[in-house]
Amino acid sequence: MSYLYQFCNNFSFLILSAIGLSIIFGMMGIINLAHGEFIMLGAYITTFLATAGVPLPVAILIGALGTGVFGFLIDRLIISHLYNRPLDSVVATWGISLIMCQGMRILFGSSIPGTSTPLGSFSIGDGKYSVYRILLAVIALLVVVAVYFIFMHTKIGLHARATMQNSSIASSMGVNSNKMYALTFAFGSALAGFCGGLYAPTMSITPDIGSNFMMESFVTVIVGGTNPLVGTVLSGGVLGLVRSFLEMNMGTFAGRVGLLVVAILFIRLVPKGFSGLVDNIRKKMEVKKHAKN
């Protein structure tokens, strides 16, 4: 039971922290080094609202929305000038992360009063389990389903996937690819803000809170590859298992080291991550299927 709980905990943390980053990287090829600070922004907005008396679920949604709007503005003002310039966008987003982190420190000091983790806990045998943490795992799954639905079953999702594959051809079909990129960046940012809002009640709210998420989110994206759905889910699942096993047997530090080791192995053995792996398998199956026809 405690293995399962730990796995759910790790899986939801990896998925929620990585999915926004993964969408921005997979769809736009932009490595957003300010991703952690976007999570921080979501956590701040949520905490301010929650401590002011706004119900937590509403505060979390406003946190996500606020971070999405902020992401949209950052895209229009800065990122849109750096499309197809991945290295420049790395430097720019790093700069944005520094400004956001220090800006928060100047504006609100080294920490703000947080909210307590809601919903309490329950015990089974010797183990004590937080209901909120279990809820987070359910929410992580719902986020994956929602993202899948948006990308696979809506018109805007189809246009986003087409733009990701070939933006010039998509624009020659009538898709405004700049608008598509701006929406994608805003959506990825909103998911980062959502993650920050969800985890805000579980941690101390400080300007450098984003660094708690950065390593995990980047490792998940590296191991997952460019497909924000298949890659992130498989990567979150496998890394969640590895981390839970190591944490339960050898401690938290071993869990973090284990994630990095898996990432290094993946870069060496499967450079395109789970996305590339699944893509190859699917292509082989299609070829076999049509060879039969």
Next chain:
Amino acid sequence: MILEVKNVTSGYDRVMIVNNVSISIDKGEIVSIIGRNGVGKSTLMKTLIGLLKTSSGEIDFDGANITKMKAHNRAKSGIGYVPQGHGIFPNLTVEENLKMGTMINSDGTQKNFEMVYDYFPRLAERKKQMAGSMSGGEQAMLSIGRVLTGNPKILLLDEPSEGVQPNIVSQMGEIVYKISSELGLTVLMVEQHMGLIQQITERAYVLDKGAIIASLSQEEVKDNQIIKQYLTV
């Protein structure tokens, strides 16, 4: 006149590839732009759809000046662009690729889908297949079918014969001719496949070093001697 290109110059960054080109096409015509490799044919097509900026000159389409218009708006104004190499979305299914065309003009979408499946029954059989796993000929058909779902006013075909088996090329020519005559659709085709040019073209422009050097009538296009002179190196 549905498309008029007046003294257009365009290219990449500061290197101009297309120089002072002027062409005009009437509604319902099938016109080809012929020329050897690297003379600027595809650059001209990309300029017409708006993927490359026009450095100087003017492009009028269906009574409007579209010179400054962005590619997605040009598509919505009724230009159906079929790029070189077919430009299908490999990781979208055939059906999803076709849906992308409906952005051009979403009126009567279902009717247009049925029409496309009538012209290209192979696409109907492979609706759920990933487009990237289809043969060159099937991808060419998908690429043409995709813009037809949007009910365009003009088809810009950029070397549709590329990567397609010779026996399929003439079949494709028949379908394009049929589509143009049945729908009254204007076609501007860039090509260097002599058979396809002669099969469907009503008149042609010859492009060399980015400039129009000759305008050929249908009789001249059908004359092997003349056409070879412009196509062979």
